[in-house]
Amino acid sequence: MSELGQFQDAFATALAQRTSAPITAWLPDGEAEAAGLAVYRNTIAKGCVDALAANFPTVASLVGDDWFRAAAAQFAREHPPTGAALLAYGEAFADWLERFPPAGDLPYLPAMARLDRMWTTALFAPEAEPLRAEAFALAPDVLAAARPRLHPSLAFARFDSGLPGLWLAAREPEPGEIELIDDPQAVLIVRPGDAVHCRLLDPAGFAFLAAARDGASLGEAITAAGEAAPTADLATLFAALIADGVFSGLDLGDPA
Missing domain, CATH: 3.90.930 (Outer Surface Protein A; domain 3)
Known part of the structure; x- marks a missing residue:
């Protein structure tokens, strides 16, 4: 793998693990922390939260924006995206909600997430001409x-x-x-x-x-x-x- 490829992999790991350790070798001498790394982390975090809000609109509407965005941010920290496209991000969100303590008083919420997920899956499913x-x-x-x-x-x-x-x-x-x-x-x-x-x-x-x-x-x-x-x-x-x-x-x- 080229040095650029090694750096890109290390940079992605640093973002996911929320530490500069994986990219220490590319930092200037004497620097242990990349000052701008938080900017990238915040950008990715906002993108994940926005994607979850778009992919689970029923959940968001039922719990309100503040509750949803706080929960989505925590989910994103625990389940970072595995690809660049966020159109279908959140495959594990319904199961995660079942274990999320603040959702304990909202037992219907995981089912709402599963139904939202079914809708999103249908939206991005392959094209096919229906029979008449x-x-x-x-x-x-x-x-x-x-x-x-x-x-x-x-x-x-x-x-x-x-x-x-x-x-x-x-x-x-x-x-x-x-x-x-x-x-x-x-x-x-x-x-x-x-x-x-x-x-x-x-x-x-x-x-x-x-x-x-x-x-x-x-x-x-x-x-x-x-x-x-x-x-x-x-x-x-x-x-x-x-x-x-x-x-x-x-x-x-x-x-x-």
Whole structure:
């Protein structure tokens, strides 16, 4: 490695470890501390905090700016970025919040962070053209045997309480009064085009997508949806998922 490369690695280590020791060899004789190092540290710290605020806007809105920025600064000290791009920084933030003592009185906060993370992941997921309804205009036996490929941006999750509804309400421009209900809820997040789309997902829809994610055929996924919610309108459910853009491909199987 060149001396420049060695210095760059040492400089990055000095910033992360908050000490001049790794770059002592490049300092003028008699100097043990680089006076300007704090400027770089502060710039990086502010960038990390700003990135976390952008990537976890629901968490920030629920706790307020002062609380969030103090927590984000501590997280950044413990989890410095591993790359130059901060667009998706904060992968460990939700787990960290579970161990962060000041968040102990806010048990919903880690889930809000996970949902924010799902949204950000969907935003930066690979592009794919969603299937339109005409792609499913097949003979019933062929359609039932086909295995759907889910859109690469698709994320969905189920919670034991109404955390998805709380998250969706908190993301509104003017959320008003927000209430956490006790009933289980699921959420769907997908970006079939230029914008991320989010909505609550009923038990039948969740069962369908979970089965499809695990490799089930359309017929098997529809059966799983019907078992999860016997009174569900399965035709309407399937049409809504197509409209959501959750499918990016269809592998035709053997109807037999």
